[in-house]
Amino acid sequence: MGPMSNERRHRATVKDVATEAGVSRGTVSRVLNGQPYVSSEARAAIEAAIAKVGFVPNRAARSLVMQRTQAIGLIVHEPHSLFIEDPNIGAILLGANAALSEADYQLSFLIADSARDIERLARYLTGGLIDGVIVVSAREGDPITKAIAQLDLPATFVGHPHDIGDAAYVAIDNRGAAREITRRLAATGRQRIGMIAAALDRDSGADRLAGFVDARGNDFDPRLVQRVPLYSYADGQAGMRALLETCPDIDGVFAASDAVAAGAMDVLQAAGKSIPQDVGVVGFDDSSWALRCDPPLSTMRQSANELGRAAAESVLAQLRGEKPSTESRILECTVVWRESA
Amino acid sequence: MGPMSNERRHRATVKDVATEAGVSRGTVSRVLNGQPYVSSEARAAIEAAIAKVGFVPNRAARSLVMQRTQAIGLIVHEPHSLFIEDPNIGAILLGANAALSEADYQLSFLIADSARDIERLARYLTGGLIDGVIVVSAREGDPITKAIAQLDLPATFVGHPHDIGDAAYVAIDNRGAAREITRRLAATGRQRIGMIAAALDRDSGADRLAGFVDARGNDFDPRLVQRVPLYSYADGQAGMRALLETCPDIDGVFAASDAVAAGAMDVLQAAGKSIPQDVGVVGFDDSSWALRCDPPLSTMRQSANELGRAAAESVLAQLRGEKPSTESRILECTVVWRESA
DNA sequence: CTGAAAGCGCTAACAT
DNA sequence: ATGTTAGCGCTTTCAG
Numbered sequence: 001m002g003p004m005s006n007e008r009r010h011r012a013t014v015k016d017v018a019t020e021a022g023v024s025r026g027t028v029s030r031v032l033n034g035q036p037y038v039s040s041e042a043r044a045a046i047e048a049a050i051a052k053v054g055f056v057p058n059r060a061a062r063s064l065v066m067q068r069t070q071a072i073g074l075i076v077h078e079p080h081s082l083f084i085e086d087p088n089i090g091a092i093l094l095g096a097n098a099a100l101s102e103a104d105y106q107l108s109f110l111i112a113d114s115a116r117d118i119e120r121l122a123r124y125l126t127g128g129l130i131d132g133v134i135v136v137s138a139r140e141g142d143p144i145t146k147a148i149a150q151l152d153l154p155a156t157f158v159g160h161p162h163d164i165g166d167a168a169y170v171a172i173d174n175r176g177a178a179r180e181i182t183r184r185l186a187a188t189g190r191q192r193i194g195m196i197a198a199a200l201d202r203d204s205g206a207d208r209l210a211g212f213v214d215a216r217g218n219d220f221d222p223r224l225v226q227r228v229p230l231y232s233y234a235d236g237q238a239g240m241r242a243l244l245e246t247c248p249d250i251d252g253v254f255a256a257s258d259a260v261a262a263g264a265m266d267v268l269q270a271a272g273k274s275i276p277q278d279v280g281v282v283g284f285d286d287s288s289w290a291l292r293c294d295p296p297l298s299t300m301r302q303s304a305n306e307l308g309r310a311a312a313e314s315v316l317a318q319l320r321g322e323k324p325s326t327e328s329r330i331l332e333c334t335v336v337w338r339e340s341a
Numbered sequence: 342m343g344p345m346s347n348e349r350r351h352r353a354t355v356k357d358v359a360t361e362a363g364v365s366r367g368t369v370s371r372v373l374n375g376q377p378y379v380s381s382e383a384r385a386a387i388e389a390a391i392a393k394v395g396f397v398p399n400r401a402a403r404s405l406v407m408q409r410t411q412a413i414g415l416i417v418h419e420p421h422s423l424f425i426e427d428p429n430i431g432a433i434l435l436g437a438n439a440a441l442s443e444a445d446y447q448l449s450f451l452i453a454d455s456a457r458d459i460e461r462l463a464r465y466l467t468g469g470l471i472d473g474v475i476v477v478s479a480r481e482g483d484p485i486t487k488a489i490a491q492l493d494l495p496a497t498f499v500g501h502p503h504d505i506g507d508a509a510y511v512a513i514d515n516r517g518a519a520r521e522i523t524r525r526l527a528a529t530g531r532q533r534i535g536m537i538a539a540a541l542d543r544d545s546g547a548d549r550l551a552g553f554v555d556a557r558g559n560d561f562d563p564r565l566v567q568r569v570p571l572y573s574y575a576d577g578q579a580g581m582r583a584l585l586e587t588c589p590d591i592d593g594v595f596a597a598s599d600a601v602a603a604g605a606m607d608v609l610q611a612a613g614k615s616i617p618q619d620v621g622v623v624g625f626d627d628s629s630w631a632l633r634c635d636p637p638l639s640t641m642r643q644s645a646n647e648l649g650r651a652a653a654e655s656v657l658a659q660l661r662g663e664k665p666s667t668e669s670r671i672l673e674c675t676v677v678w679r680e681s682a
Numbered sequence: 683c684t685g686a687a688a689g690c691g692c693t694a695a696c697a698t
Numbered sequence: 699a700t701g702t703t704a705g706c707g708c709t710t711t712c713a714g
Contacts, residue, residue: 002692024701056467060404065706090425109450126397365685402707
């Protein structure tokens with residue numbers, strides 16, 4: 001029922017607008033790109049013509065000549081299942097999308113799971129469809145990191161694996177935050193405090209463990225650290241079982257994430273421990289898991305949404321030729337103290 | 342340290358390959374597109390040249406001339422928070438991405454939250470950057486539905502709002518599935534079975550309620566239905582509280598989703614009811630919530646991942662000019678019976 | 683089987 | 699301030 005049934009077959013072009021407005025294509029282009037030196041009459045005529053013929057610029061054509069696409073990739077390098085379970089990734093995605101869309105950039109979501117994906121991804125990045133990338137959850141020695149460096153594509157990492165060289169990144173101070181919440185837990189009078197450390201192949205995981213070690217200082221007992229692969233509920237359960245075996249009278253647990261904490265709490269309660277009376281538990285993230293725990297979880301709040309937004313802004317800044325500022329790289333975290341410790 | 346430091350400045354083009362191989366650009370193009378009528382010598386020379394100069398086709402240029410982009414949009418029309426909490430959306434996204442990437446299509450993720458987003462989206466869709474779209478969680482009377490119809494852009498809906506006309510869709514039989522699990526719950530000997538119905542502005546929510554009504558038949562009691570806005574844990578709690586108030590001796594609950602069921606279970610247990618002895622609870626989705634419940638939740642499994650994959654394949658089929666097949670539109674669900682009922 | 687040439691829709695000099 | 703023109707990198711007739 002539209003004005004023309006074959007809208008997609010012959011969409012209006014700059015030329016149509018120019019003819020309609022009685023000017024040349026160059027002038028239309030100038031208006032389109034907000035350039036100066038256009039008379040107000042011409043501008044008005046062109047704007048009317050655009051509306052009349054229903055003109056929408058063809059981005060492929062524009063990309064071709066401008067050598068940029070107005071699109072930013074967001075790479076998530078993560079096993080599929082975790083992507084679904086980890087609320088941080090969703091929040092990062094949303095935050096980045098919001099910032100990009102304000103700047104009229106399109107977010108293109110790229111997921112790498114298999115080796116085959118990575119290869120495809122590398123080709124894609126080279127294809128010129130993307131002006132820059134945000135890389136979420138890269139590991140140390142990640143092939144994606146290398147591919148990006150080789151392409152010298154504007155990129156910002158979320159988190160800071162140590163091998164990204166001087167590439168831009170945004171992150172939270174995982175180590176400092178872990179130190180802080182561990183101390184806070186110790187301040188409730190706990191003596192035998194353990195940690196379920198996860199994702200040690202990523203900086204976030206490794207740094208949270210380092211912060212825990214810092215905070216324990218002379219009280220640090222390596223037997224009270226259990227290492228598990230993922231920030232997941234199931235690994236939280238497994239880690240807690242192991243910890244209980246090593247130290248049945250453990251009275252404090254720092255779980256590397258809220259999901260891990262939830263698993264740990266369930267195991268503790270099944271073992272007849274009451275929380276926080278017998279054991280204090282703290283998590284990390286302040287994700288939706290935290291309020292779902294019983295009792296509600298004390299945890300460290302990080303704004304994954306802000307992280308995504310900051311990463312997007314960093315890429316955009318690079319695109320404008322700015323050096324990403326050092327100050328805004330580290331975002332704040334705050335302790336959220338509830339009832340689990 | 343690459344072969345040339347200015348790779349991005351001057352990337353190899355078809356012309357470079359042609360020169361290197363000693364043929365014309367036309368022949369190179371034929372090889373690139375796997376067309377016949379190219380001598381094997383020419384083909385070999387060109388392939389060698391491509392490898393040598395590190396040629397990667399410029400997609401913008403190709404898009405411009407071919408009038409297609411090899412990219413498919415996936416529109417999620419959902420409040421931000423729900424996107425993060427709803428595991429189905431993540432799974433749909435991953436399923437669609439997998440199918441598209443196998444076909445060498447890029448998934449472009451589009452999120453609509455505000456009215457402003459919708460307008461931007463409509464412009465984007467018109468921009469020619471997208472060959473087709475997958476629409477997730479459209480509502481009845483959704484402006485996005487109209488925009489797509491007007492553009493006559495190849496589209497496939499996940500779910501089937503009644504106002505999408507003869508547009509393609511993939512879905513599960515929410516009504517049949519709800520009927521089935523309600524009957525299964527009744528078969529455990531429950532008398533006073535209620536439902537927490539959610540998201541009634543979407544076909545999935547409305548159909549699950551209809552299935553419940555079907556199953557209850559003459560036993561249906563409208564006072565035992567509580568309507569809540571979202572498929573969320575918090576709404577599950579709220580719904581359950583209301584239900585307990587209306588009918589303190591309720592002995593069965595069908596929750597419209599697992600998250601809703603989890604909220605309901607927590608409220609029931611806080612009210613001193615034991616599950617499944619006093620009250621049987623069933624959910625819907627078989628998401629990660631289900632196993633996290635205590636006792637584990639009996640629920641209806643739907644494969645959101647398959648849904649995403651099927652939607653992608655449907656769009657791809659439309660792009661090839663095929664009529665989407667009617668048979669594969671409805672995907673199977675299966676009851677997963679655990680201990681909550 | 684292959685080369686030459688036209689053009690996709692747009693922007694960006696270069697004139698005027 | 700505006701029109702003209704030359705491409706951006708690719709595919710695709712059309713000749714040969």
